[in-house]
Amino acid sequence: MPVTHISGTDDGVVVVDCKAPPPIDVIPRSCYSGPEKSQPPLLIEQLLSELRAAFNAEKDAGYVIDNNQDPASFNRLNQRVVELLKCYATTNRGDWHRFALFNDLHYVRNLVEANDDFELIVLCWKGGQVSRVHNHATSHCWLTVLDGEMREVQYQRTDPPAAAASAVRGGDGSDEKPGDTVYVEATRTTDLRIGDVGYVSDHLGLHTVGCHVSPEQLAEWQQTARNGFGSGADSWQPEGGVTLHLYSPPIRRVKIYEDNTVSERTPGFYSRGGVRV
Numbered sequence: 001m002p003v004t005h006i007s008g009t010d011d012g013v014v015v016v017d018c019k020a021p022p023p024i025d026v027i028p029r030s031c032y033s034g035p036e037k038s039q040p041p042l043l044i045e046q047l048l049s050e051l052r053a054a055f056n057a058e059k060d061a062g063y064v065i066d067n068n069q070d071p072a073s074f075n076r077l078n079q080r081v082v083e084l085l086k087c088y089a090t091t092n093r094g095d096w097h098r099f100a101l102f103n104d105l106h107y108v109r110n111l112v113e114a115n116d117d118f119e120l121i122v123l124c125w126k127g128g129q130v131s132r133v134h135n136h137a138t139s140h141c142w143l144t145v146l147d148g149e150m151r152e153v154q155y156q157r158t159d160p161p162a163a164a165a166s167a168v169r170g171g172d173g174s175d176e177k178p179g180d181t182v183y184v185e186a187t188r189t190t191d192l193r194i195g196d197v198g199y200v201s202d203h204l205g206l207h208t209v210g211c212h213v214s215p216e217q218l219a220e221w222q223q224t225a226r227n228g229f230g231s232g233a234d235s236w237q238p239e240g241g242v243t244l245h246l247y248s249p250p251i252r253r254v255k256i257y258e259d260n261t262v263s264e265r266t267p268g269f270y271s272r273g274g275v276r277v
């Protein structure tokens with residue numbers, strides 16, 4: 001498959017260029033059943049208000065929220081955020097559809113809300129769209145799947161292949177500069193389905209996220225939606241994977257690790273509040 005980079009570093013559209021993935025096993029379809037009926041749906045406005053409350057509680061107690069946060073404060077916040085994201089992903093009635101804009105060439109970032117403490121973003125991924133290996137600055141990164149199936153691969157820095165004893169190297173990379181040579185290796189692969197919640201920060205490593213849905217799978221999902229299962233009240237048609245990302249603090253600059261070289265990007269948005277920018 002060809003690599004489909006979008007060039008330009010600060011184009012305001014995409015933070016991490018799309019790269020066609022290597023061939024992988026097809027992920028079995030398992031979670032395309034729509035919201036669980038046992039709980040009332042959590043609306044996105046309620047999700048935002050609960051998130052604001054959780055962040056304010058930590059701030060009011062004097063804690064700084066970033067990836068160097070006090071461990072007890074982080075544990076409280078993490079527990080609440082995971083609970084809220086999971087609840088939203090599994091009970092919603094599709095009120096995120098209005099934010100879910102796709103692009104044929106690369107995954108896109110659609111802003112739901114940004115404030116001083118966090119940003120909530122709907123990311124849309126067509127089959128084959130994968131982010132490049134990247135970091136998350138000093139932010140916490142939580143993500144959940146709203147539609148389709150996704151795969152996250154985490155990476156660690158490693159020694160050059162020629163080194164006598166190649167081994168995973170520590171550090172959060174905060175001293176790395178554009179142009180530096182850095183080798184990375186995949187250390188963990190996680191398949192994520194609707195309602196699964198993932199977390200990463202620079203202390204844990206780097207990652208890529210991608211949607212590996214095949215055209216056949218997508219056609220099956222679209223048929224399911226046409227039959228009225230999992231489509232919500234509007235005319236939503238699945239186009240690939242949709243993820244909901246929560247970054248705290250909002251990410252201003254990220255590093256990309258490609259061809260053993262570090263570069264930097266300014267994250268941009270494809271839409272804000274459901275309106276194309």
Ligand SMILES: N[C@@H](CS(=O)O)C(=O)O
Nearest residue numbers: 015016109131208209245
């Ligand atoms: N962190 C990436 C998405 S993902 O690949 O985690 C972004 O915000 O664009």
Ligand SMILES: [Fe+2]
Nearest residue numbers: 134136141207
């Ligand atoms: Fe990421």
